[in-house]
Amino acid sequence: MAVYSTNEFKSGLKIMLDNDPCAIIDNEFVKPGKGQAFNRVKIRNLKTGRVIERTFKSGESLEGADVIDMDMQYLYNDGEFRHFMVQDTFEQYQADSKTVGDAAQWLKDQDPCIVTLWNDSPLAVTPANFVELAIVETDPGVRGDTSGGGGKPAKLETGAVVRVPLFVQQGEVIKVDTRTGEYISRVKE
Amino acid sequence: MLRLRAQMLQQIREFFADRQVLEVETPLLGQAIGTDPQLQFFSTQYGLPSHEQRLFLQTSPEFAMKRLLAAGSGSIYQICKAFRNGEAGRFHNPEFTLLEWYRLDFDLQQLMDEVEDLLQLLLQTMPLTACQRISYQAVFYQHTGLDALVFSLDAYQAFAIAKGLPEAVDICGDNHAIWLDFLFSHCVQPMFTGNTLTMVFAYPACQSSLARTNVDNPLVTERVELFINGVELGNGYHELTDAVEQKRRFDAELTQRQQWQLPVAEKDQRLLAALQSGLPNCSGIAIGIDRLLMLLSASPAIDEVLSFPVHRA
Numbered sequence: 353m354a355v356y357s358t359n360e361f362k363s364g365l366k367i368m369l370d371n372d373p374c375a376i377i378d379n380e381f382v383k384p385g386k387g388q389a390f391n392r393v394k395i396r397n398l399k400t401g402r403v404i405e406r407t408f409k410s411g412e413s414l415e416g417a418d419v420i421d422m423d424m425q426y427l428y429n430d431g432e433f434r435h436f437m438v439q440d441t442f443e444q445y446q447a448d449s450k451t452v453g454d455a456a457q458w459l460k461d462q463d464p465c466i467v468t469l470w471n472d473s474p475l476a477v478t479p480a481n482f483v484e485l486a487i488v489e490t491d492p493g494v495r496g497d498t499s500g501g502g503g504k505p506a507k508l509e510t511g512a513v514v515r516v517p518l519f520v521q522q523g524e525v526i527k528v529d530t531r532t533g534e535y536i537s538r539v540k541e
Numbered sequence: 542m543l544r545l546r547a548q549m550l551q552q553i554r555e556f557f558a559d560r561q562v563l564e565v566e567t568p569l570l571g572q573a574i575g576t577d578p579q580l581q582f583f584s585t586q587y588g589l590p591s592h593e594q595r596l597f598l599q600t601s602p603e604f605a606m607k608r609l610l611a612a613g614s615g616s617i618y619q620i621c622k623a624f625r626n627g628e629a630g631r632f633h634n635p636e637f638t639l640l641e642w643y644r645l646d647f648d649l650q651q652l653m654d655e656v657e658d659l660l661q662l663l664l665q666t667m668p669l670t671a672c673q674r675i676s677y678q679a680v681f682y683q684h685t686g687l688d689a690l691v692f693s694l695d696a697y698q699a700f701a702i703a704k705g706l707p708e709a710v711d712i713c714g715d716n717h718a719i720w721l722d723f724l725f726s727h728c729v730q731p732m733f734t735g736n737t738l739t740m741v742f743a744y745p746a747c748q749s750s751l752a753r754t755n756v757d758n759p760l761v762t763e764r765v766e767l768f769i770n771g772v773e774l775g776n777g778y779h780e781l782t783d784a785v786e787q788k789r790r791f792d793a794e795l796t797q798r799q800q801w802q803l804p805v806a807e808k809d810q811r812l813l814a815a816l817q818s819g820l821p822n823c824s825g826i827a828i829g830i831d832r833l834l835m836l837l838s839a840s841p842a843i844d845e846v847l848s849f850p851v852h853r854a
Binding site for chain 1: 577579580627628629630631632633706708709712718719721722723725726727748749766773775776
């Protein structure tokens with residue numbers, strides 16, 4: 353794997369730090385006019401999602417991490433693992449619930465998503481930005497309320513709970529932004 | 542932005558004209574270069590047949606200006622470009638604009654008075670809320686509880702670990718100067734906030750190669766650094782006039798460069814000769830014009846105040 357020096361640390365670069373794959377978020381060059389140069393680097397640990405700050409002596413280098421994002425299709429949950437497939441090659445991957453994390457609440461069979469692979473095994477799963485899911489449980493609506501002010505909780509087919517406007521009914525399909533967990537609109541069948 | 546820069550340059554020229562300080566120009570391209578192991582230089586090849594040699598782009602106009610001072614120029618200032626190789630970031634561009642000036646018979650306090658006057662003028666629209674002067678030892682103690690002048694590896698390490706900066710232990714090793722750079726830039730400098738001009742003086746002796754050693758306390762030198770809102774703006778000295786001491790410091794730096802396997806620098810024999818013939822008692826300071834413009838325009842990156850930053854130059 354390639355080795356990267358501090359001056360090549362750009363946002364998005366994947367490197368190995370303390371044996372974990374990490375992504376560079378931000379890299380600031382710190383140098384007193386007369387003195388040692390440092391790089392203060394903000395790094396996300398891709399395994400834990402934690403963001404840390406670490407200082408390096410300028411010119412120091414780190415090994416790159418073999419991390420790629422792949423478009424895949426979510427297949428099914430066998431109880432222990434969730435299964436994903438690369439649609440062009442039919443290659444399949446399985447990920448445990450720790451790896452899938454919060455993405456699980458948005459994953460419906462056959463839906464597209466992004467699986468991050470590290471040394472060819474799943475590291476994280478990112479659902480599509482927008483998903484369309486049916487409401488399986490919510491209080492009866494209030495007729496005539498179309499403003500959406502206030503709202504009520506609604507449980508979706510994948511298990512996620514989102515706030516929806518009062519007029520939205522059980523059984524309807526809605527569009528949700530998975531990055532914020534917010535209701536966007538009803539989906540007309 | 543171009544107008545803001547033009548206006549600032551004009552204000553500076555008026556300020557020094559009023560005070561009878563002479564504007565000078567010195568070569569950007571020279572045969573010798575600063576030996577400071579922390580400053581990387583650009584070098585180029587001079588192609589005139591039979592005169593072929595390596596020339597350097599200056600890292601600051603200091604040496605040439607000191608030669609003018611030794612030759613009897615009186616108080617002088619210069620606005621020029623300086624070049625530092627490998628420095629690029631939010632606050633760094635490898636080519637940048639410096640204002641550097643020298644005042645005969647000024648001590649560091651008088652120089653700080655003048656800096657205060659100039660910055661009040663240039664930053665009128667910001668404006669500065671206060672000006673404070675504090676010694677390196679005091680400000681370092683205030684924010685770290687450590688003594689900057691007396692190196693205690695154990696105490697420095699314990700502090701870094703407690704601050705969540707354990708990497709400092711490896712980076713700094715047992716080098717006092719690097720420890721000071723690390724802790725000052727991470728734990729002290731960011732505390733200079735609120736549009737206040739902070740002038741830190743009496744730097745530890747291991748931190749200055751061109752400043753006089755304090756007569757009362759040989760652990761500190763007559764060096765001052767300026768900070769506003771966490772940004773280092775300038776660096777000044779009550780200048781070292783002792784040629785023998787200067788040569789000793791150059792040689793120490795050349796040895797350090799060799800140890801770190803840095804490109805060989807040429808120590809400036811002409812500067813040493815000028816010091817021998819007699820540099821008048823003076824204080825001098827250099828201020829980064831681009832960073833002043835960043836403050837004035839609230840720009841988050843130096844690129845925004847330059848016509849063309851290095852990656853578009």
